[in-house]
Amino acid sequence: MANGSKMSRRNFMQQSALMAAAFAGAGSILPGSAQAAREKELNILCWEGYNSAQVLDPFRTKTGATVKAESLTNDPTMINRLRAGETNVWDLINVNNPWARKVMFPEKLIKPLDRARFEPFFDKMMPEFKPPYKWAMDDSGTELLGMAQRFGPYSFVVNTDKVSRATAEDQGWNLWNDAANDGKYGILESDDWNVFCICCIAGFDPFKTHSDEEVAKFTETAKRVFKGAKVVGDIATMNQSLVAGEIDFHLTGGTYSASPARADGHPEIRGITPKTGPMAGGKGGISWIEITSTVNNPELSPLAADFLEYVQSPEMSHTVAFAEGTFNPVSQMGNPDCFKLFTKEELDAIQWDSLAEEMSRSVEYDIVPDYDKLLDIMTAAKREASGG
Amino acid sequence: MALSQGTRSAIPVILFLLAGFAAPLMAVIWFSFMPPRSFSFAGTPTLENYATIFESTSYISFLWSLGLAVVTVVLLAAICYPVAYGLVRVFGKWATLLTLLFTIPLFVSENIRLYGWVLFLIKNGVLLGSLKSLFGLQLESMLFTVPAIVLGMVYVYLPFMLFPMTLGISMVPNETRDAAFDLGATRWQVFKEVELPLSMPGVVIGFLLTFVLAVGSIAEAKVLGGQSVIPITHDIEIAFTYSQNWPLGSALAVLLMLVVGTLVVLALRRFDLDTFLGRR
Incomplete structure (x- = not known):
């Protein structure tokens, strides 16, 4: 009996050693694989809607990437997540208008976008978003800090x-x-x-x-x-x-x-x-206008910019406007190809009849x-x- | 130098507990001494957060949390003891079915069950709407009031009082009761002198469990109370979210742990579980 228990203890020790070796092995492999995985990985910190399956699934299918999105319902919490060191976790951050220009860019929490690639999208938006759009630009007016969509x-x-x-x-x-x-x-x-x-x-x-x-x-x-x-x-x-x-x-x-x-x-x-x-x-x-920016992540996923481009298409803009949760106008409604996708019921839901009037009576957040x-x-x- | 076999075997568990239980707790305690609205562990320790709490009206939230928890525990004791007694001694074969009915709601998320109550209690909802259409009665809804919060807490924590009590009552040997009856005790005497004292371990565990859970509750006051009451847990949540004052939130959490811990220790001194369970 005593012998038996010794044997099993020895087996246990052997098993443990094997497991420890496996863990050590995994440890030496993981960082490398994590680096490579950024090519096929995208993490989004956003208000609800961008985290919905309607928006993310087609992108996942198209790119074969692992896309994770976490939704929060207030700007300060999201920004403080970056301040607390999560800049190496997230690729995109979607918050209201003043934060990119006044806080996140000066604090080096976000990176500018390629103006040549992204500014043409603003040309197709509603007139008030024509480039250079104030909230998408830095103070000097030279860097493009994010893309506008819901407002x-x-x-x-x-x-x-x-x-x-x-x-x-x-x-x-x-x-x-x-x-x-x-x-x-x-x-x-x-x-x-x-x-x-x-x-x-x-x-x-x-x-x-x-x-x-x-x-x-x-x-x-x-x-x-x-x-x-x-x-x-x-x-x-x-x-x-x-x-x-x-x-x-x-x-x-x-x-x-x-x-x-x-x-x-x-x-x-x-x-x-x-x-x-x-x-x-x-x-x-x-009023509020969301600006989505690329995070100053030392290993920013190349998919971050691709995703920003992806949500600009008329179809995806319409999906974003009516993603689960809340329904909102999008700046891309300035493009007739996008506007025609909205049904009368959808326009009623977002109070399209009074939108322009209400925006003109509002100051921006x-x-x-x-x-x-x-x-x-x-x-x-x-x-x-x-x-x- | 040489650790005993037992200690060595316990090392993985000890490490796991240190990393998974003690470390986060220590982090919260340490954070409560960091400068307000900071996000780093490296600040100069200060008592400022505690000073802020003592100068503020946070005591209102503490009192609401403790008060609601006490009311919940008292109501649950009154409701659950007869039911538990029935489950053990009266309902016979139906007891299993009843136990199942009490258990099944636990598989549904608490928030969903509370929103169910909102639909039941809301103006023109299941209760008031039915009364209106069937009897023409138009009553004010009790939603978003303190009684609605208490209803929600009693409903949510019922199983946590009921099952320990059931266990406690089932621990009373039938022979002891029979002996008491044989010796001429009345029904009341048997309950007071035999059944209640012998079922106390279950009762005390039920009290402690529901009290600790109820002090930490937040959803009932939010969903059914419409935030007409701000319990301390909600204050902690606000500190960690909108206020982004993690050190203040940590200090509130530490104080809550201290208050609840002290109360539990005092209760355990009064009712020694080991004595109840016959280990001493």
Whole structure:
């Protein structure tokens, strides 16, 4: 018996030695194979849509590459992933307009694109994207930092059966300054945008450094707005609550968040851009434009640029616009070959009828210099609203 | 120099635990001492994050988490003990089927089950819509309120209280009960003097399990509560996402671990599991 157990222990040791050798072998092989694999590997950090099978599968089939995409729903988190050292993981990053030009390029987190190869695509986009397109260029205007595709106005959403579009556009942010509306609205859990919206409700431009007086006003407004909210939640919760009649309107929203409900047969759910507001030029709305850039990865996959080109085709642009999750206009709709792919229902879902008007009434999303301070105040306000 | 056979055999497991359990925990603890909004382990250690927490209103979130967990545990104890008793002593052959019915929902993601409750509770939803169309009753929905959160927590954590309790009750020997009855004890006396004390290991394990899970819950307050309550876990999530303040999030997590750890240790002192299980 004792002998037997000795034997089995010896066998075990032999097995372990073999396994250790196998691991060591694998260790010496892996780095080399990883290098070679970058030719057939692409990692994308993006907002949802670009990670959908509809967009990725045809590219996988075409190139035979392993394409991985991770979707997140706020820009700061994605950028901090790169700052925390993940530049050697990702090949493409898809975030909103100001980050490439103002943060990621100066911090060397992204690489410029080949202008000769990519600038012609901007010629085919809608007129406001004509090259050199501000948000795709660096400060000096010489480097092309990314490609534009999805965009949209993003202020708030109403159920037009409860509050008419005209009333909502006229009242604008003051809907939240009317105590009679307490308990009738929700707030989308999109905290960076909620900071912008609360500044607008408080009556000042979000995209600047704020005075002590404005910060005090922001604090008071954030407390009041969160206290009066019936529900704070994700897009599905907001749309469901609007449709069911739990709420009449919600803060932070637009085509991006309302389009799934509209496409689902609820045209009464509508993104609203206020006619006037506290932003530059008296504008009342805020819009976003996504810019997709190549990451400053020491071993950037050659497929990164190919993918950017691939999503520019009329067919793929239409797929991106209606990829799973949310539905959005794309700059490529300026190309008649792309525009004709959109059905009437799809155009209704993305509020094509008022898109140009809404974009003209909106300022473009920008960086809030004292964002950290305002976000902390808002987070506390949200918590204190639950304090009874 | 020479390690014992046992220690040597344990080395792989020890290494695995160090790398997979202790190291991430140490990383969180170390990060809680890094300067606010930094992303590196190399900063100068500071107590700033803890100071920020103590100066802030974070206590509201801690109190909500602990309060909701206590309410959940108390309600679950009241609901689960009779059910567990029934499963062991009353339902007979139906017990297996019932156990299965309690287990099956565990195979469905918690979020999906909670969204199911949203559809059930929402205005014009399954409950209120049916009441309206069948009886013309128009009631306010309870969705996005504290009771809705408690309902969700009780629903989600029910199996974690029920099964340890069932085990605890099944550990009470029938002979002991019979002996108590033979000696003239009333039903109440048998329950109070024999069954409850002897089933305590299961009850205490159920309490601890559900309490620890409930303190760490987040989805119920988000989905059913519509964030009308911000539990501490949600504060931690905000710190790691929108705020991008990993050190603050780590400090909140460390404090939560300390609070929960202290409570569990205190509970275990009061109810010594080893004594219950008859090892001493």
